[in-house]
Amino acid sequence: MQLDENYWASRYIEGKTQWDTGAITTPLKAYxxxxxxxxxSILIPGCGNAYEAEYLHQAGYKNVFLVDxxxxxxxxxxxxxPDFPEEHLLHxxxxNIERTFDLIIEQTFFCALLPSQRGAYALKCAELLKDGGHLVGVLFNDELFQDHPPYGGYKEDYVRFFEPYFDFKVFDKCYNSISxxxxxxxxxxLIKKQF
Known part of the structure; x- marks a missing residue:
């Protein structure tokens, strides 16, 4: 399966965007x-309709970057x-991103990647974060699907990808998920390790 621009564009065009909650989710709003x-400086990868960025922008955050x-x-x-900086919208x-950030927000991007890319995702997040930077968000702790996104998994599956690059401040069941x-x-x- 090619999870490329054509694949994701077709999902939007056909309205197959079941991951889209229509608003910022509770865990990230609380954070x-x-x-x-x-x-x-904040990066939201695989941002989708980016309700998190809209919330941050309205709250006065000036260095939010979206990539999709x-x-x-x-x-x-x-x-x-319309007043969000156009140069912060990264298509x-x-x-292929090359700058660094203080914070990366994870919201349904990890589960949209092929499972074979999870190690590369953890490494890339570490590379994109400044020393002491944070990777914050939610991951599905559920089997979900094996043959198409969203790809599932469990905490014990994920830990090994992040452990080489991050210290775990929080890596636990989410208490305030949307229903x-x-x-x-x-x-x-997760906090980027000092090397």
């Missing part, structure tokens, strides 16, 4: 409410947030 430094392999959700976001492959995902998510707050 963002604890932040105080609005100058931090499909231009359709980036265009959707730009229509909703490219996550694995369709209740009991099926892990909340992660």
């Amino acid at each position: 963002f409410e604890q932040l105080s430094d609005k100058s931090v 392999v499909s231009d359709i959700p980036l265009q959707n976001f730009a229509r909703r947030c 490219k492959d996550f694995f 369709p995902r209740a009991g099926r998510e892990l909340f992660i707050n």
